[in-house]
Amino acid sequence: MDILILGGSSFLGRAYVTDALARGHRVTTFNRGVSGPDQPGAVAVHGDRNSPDDLARLVEGQHWDAVVDTSGQQPYAVAQTARLLRDRAGHYSFVSSIHAFADWPAEAVDEDSPTHDCPADTPADQPPANALKAGCERAVLEHFGERSSLLNCGLLIGPYENVGRLPWWLERIARGGRVILPGDPGRPMQLIDARDFAAFGIGLLEDGLTGRYVTTGPVGQTTMAGLLQACVEATGSDAELVRVDDEALLAAEVQPWTELPLWSPDEPDWAGIWQSDSSRARAAGLRDRPLAETVRDTWAWIVERGPREVPYTQGGTPLGISAERERMLLDGRAG
Structure with missing residues (x-):
């Protein structure tokens, strides 16, 4: 073609x-x-x-x-x-x-x-x-x-990610020490590797398929704890994941999605964020590689790329929480 x-x-x-x-x-x-x-x-x-x-x-x-x-x-x-x-x-x-x-x-x-x-x-x-x-x-x-x-x-991750949600977590965890595990550790998430998304898109063209497809990871693919633990394993870090619940984060006015990338509180306004139905896309050929593979490949790309000179941003908003604010939250002193 x-x-x-x-x-x-x-x-x-x-x-x-x-x-x-x-x-x-x-x-x-x-x-x-x-x-x-x-x-x-x-x-x-x-x-x-x-x-x-x-x-x-x-x-x-x-x-x-x-x-x-x-x-x-x-x-x-x-x-x-x-x-x-x-x-x-x-x-x-x-x-x-x-x-x-x-x-x-x-x-x-x-x-x-x-x-x-x-x-x-x-x-x-x-x-x-x-x-x-x-x-x-x-x-x-x-x-x-x-x-x-x-x-x-849906939420795209993988090597060459230019927004920086997964790269921010990988780089933070690679530095080690106590790291915030935000919200409910077992809350389901949906993430999709950009390479799998692209393979599905090209496959649709080859098969002559048309129409709309919700193209996300499967419901319950991973959890926040599962994602961050995969980051620990990929980086070989000694990081300790420390849970800080939604209430404490919201009381400290931590900004969901940006200040702690990928974190969304378990509240009505965010209830459907990780519940999108991608069954039509899966019936048409969408396949997902293991999350651990995506995390490992992304870390390998970061290591090969070297240190980033400018901060990650989303729509002009910097991603990530400051070291001092993170320490205060981990010590229970923020609010």
């Missing part, structure tokens, strides 16, 4: 390129050339998807069997891209997010759950950020209809 990947230089896009090339497909990537190096074997075209001139240069005289959009964030930009590609590609696969569902994370979701009300031509500065993916989905459906697939991804 001839596949165009919008993105393709970092984390999930990189995983898509690697998987597609390994299967013998011909791959073209389109990105700005700033997030990571071009991968050998792919035809790299550099440009900005927000630029009509760059898009016109990309598509001139070209036709692809499928487009994989790993970089679409703004509805109007996705609409512009899909409009230009609808007669130049057979299929449009859009990597959306679980955030597109209006009831998540308070409720469990599946493919039939309602999405946020966000039109396909919405400017980026109007709706809440979580609604934008729903608008991007509508843009794809408007121009490709039944020739499209929507993949609502």
Whole structure:
């Protein structure tokens, strides 16, 4: 197959390129050339998807069997891209997010759950950020209809992760000492390796499957204690995991998801965060490697990469808790 990947230089896009090339497909990537190096074997075209001139240069005289959009964030930009590609590609696969569902994370979701009300031509500065993916989905459906697939991804982890949730924990645990084990140690979690997500996405293209797929790890795949213990084992650290319950963390105004990455309190507003139904994707071929393998591979990549010069951030918010604040919580002095 001839596949165009919008993105393709970092984390999930990189995983898509690697998987597609390994299967013998011909791959073209389109990105700005700033997030990571071009991968050998792919035809790299550099440009900005927000630029009509760059898009016109990309598509001139070209036709692809499928487009994989790993970089679409703004509805109007996705609409512009899909409009230009609808007669130049057979299929449009859009990597959306679980955030597109209006009831998540308070409720469990599946493919039939309602999405946020966000039109396909919405400017980026109007709706809440979580609604934008729903608008991007509508843009794809408007121009490709039944020739499209929507993949609502859950929490992605693995080598080359550029947000830094799992890398933050691995680096913290590698330093050793007492480490916060936040909330209920046995609370189930759903995580998915970006490489497994990409393999599923390319498999859908090969099988000619369309429609929406909630693409997360299985319910109950691991727990917070299981994840952090896997980090201890992968790093060979002497870290001691010390439970600090939800009540203490909330009383100290610790920010869920960012200050302690992947931690969400056991409260109604977060009740469905790790309960998404991915059974349709699994029936269509989604497979998960063992969590311990993902953690080990991510640590190996961190060691090979070396120290990171800038802090991890999510949407501009720094990830991780300060050493002093961590000590206060572990000593029961925060609040």
